Amino acid sequence: KSKQNGKNRYHFYSRDMQADALERMRIETELRVALAQDAFVLEYQPIVDADSGELVGAEALIRWLHPQRGMVAPGAFIPVAEDSGLIVPIGAWVLREASRQWHEWDMRGLAPLRLTVNVSGVQFRDAGLPALLASVLDEYRVDSGCLMLEICESVMVDGNSAAEARMREIKDQGVGYAIDDFGTGFSSLSCLKRFPVDIVKIDRSFIHDCPQDRSDAHLVEAIIAMTHSLGLKVVAEGVETEAQLAFLRALGCDYLQGFLIGKPQRAGEFEALMRRRRMLLPPIDGAPQEAA
Ligand code: C2E
Ligand code: MG
Numbered sequence: 650k651s652k653q654n655g656k657n658r659y660h661f662y663s664r665d666m667q668a669d670a671l672e673r674m675r676i677e678t679e680l681r682v683a684l685a686q687d688a689f690v691l692e693y694q695p696i697v698d699a700d701s702g703e704l705v706g707a708e709a710l711i712r713w714l715h716p717q718r719g720m721v722a723p724g725a726f727i728p729v730a731e732d733s734g735l736i737v738p739i740g741a742w743v744l745r746e747a748s749r750q751w752h753e754w755d756m757r758g759l760a761p762l763r764l765t766v767n768v769s770g771v772q773f774r775d776a777g778l779p780a781l782l783a784s785v786l787d788e789y790r791v792d793s794g795c796l797m798l799e800i801c802e803s804v805m806v807d808g809n810s811a812a813e814a815r816m817r818e819i820k821d822q823g824v825g826y827a828i829d830d831f832g833t834g835f836s837s838l839s840c841l842k843r844f845p846v847d848i849v850k851i852d853r854s855f856i857h858d859c860p861q862d863r864s865d866a867h868l869v870e871a872i873i874a875m876t877h878s879l880g881l882k883v884v885a886e887g888v889e890t891e892a893q894l895a896f897l898r899a900l901g902c903d904y905l906q907g908f909l910i911g912k913p914q915r916a917g918e919f920e921a922l923m924r925r926r927r928m929l930l931p932p933i934d935g936a937p938q939e940a941a
């Protein structure tokens with residue numbers, strides 16, 4: 650009987666896996682076309698200084714303009730791009746486009762603005778990355794201090810000394826690092842100390858239930874304190890409510906990003922925002938606030 654169940658399960662998973670494999674192949678084929686046809690676009694999500702509420706930068710986020718399915722979010726294609734290796738040319742497009750946009754804004758007097766760009770582990774380990782960066786920084790005369798790469802914790806963990814050498818090679822060009830989705834991986838304090846990291850971005854899953862969830866609130870408090878003790882800055886991702894804002898400000902979080910401050914938007918809208926006002930939140934009051 651159990652054998653029978655096992656057999657049924659086998660068929661079930663097998664068909665499921667086949668459908669999944671076909672779907673992935675279809676996405677991969679379409680991604681190749683998208684690359685050739687320049688069917689990607691970047692959106693920019695504002696990042697503000699927590700105390701002053703002023704715009705300090707933006708995270709560039711890729712979207713795929715699919716001919717039938719409309720705008721496709723990265724979660725639906727980045728994993729396929731990573732598995733197929735297509736993330737290398739797609740990631741190169743992202744770095745080039747973000748640099749081009751930075752240059753355009755700089756020419757119009759809208760700099761200095763810090764842009765952060767997501768770089769996946771596969772792309773980070775690609776041998777061509779340092780040269781690509783050097784080339785786009787030079788081509789668009791980007792102030793390298795204004796470009797920051799967002800990498801996830803796993804880059805520091807599995808890459809060990811090769812990853813450390815790669816990080817330093819890029820850091821020598823003046824480009825900084827933010828550790829994305831911090832807290833969801835397995836990096837340790839010693840990683841943050843050993844690798845040339847500038848910023849830690851607390852994953853939005855920890856911010857979501859703050860401040861009412863006591864254990865998440867304590868975790869966020871601990872991450873901020875630890876990050877500061879290492880001399881690094883911290884960004885809270887996914888800030889959606891006034892209560893989260895007050896909580897994060899009371900803890901001395903350095904920068905904020907989330908729908909409360911602004912959604913990811915196309916370059917044109919983002920530029921309009923920059924021209925309208927650089928202060929996206931009212932500044933923190935002078936009065937002492939109580940930590941939740
Ligand atoms: P991420 O780097 O952690 O980016 C933040 C994600 O959170 C974005 O989703 C953003 O739209 C979303 N977000 C921001 N604020 C809020 C909020 O207040 N509430 C909620 N619910 N969500 C918020 P998006 O654009 O769908 O990107 C998802 C992930 O895809 C990114 O997570 C990143 O890991 C990856 N990704 C995006 N662009 C690129 C890229 O150019 N290259 C690579 N390799 N990965 C990318
Ligand atoms: Mg990111």
Ligand code: MG
Binds near residue numbers: 829830852886
């Ligand atoms: Mg993130």
Ligand code: MG
Binds near residue numbers: 830852853886
């Ligand atoms: Mg995240």
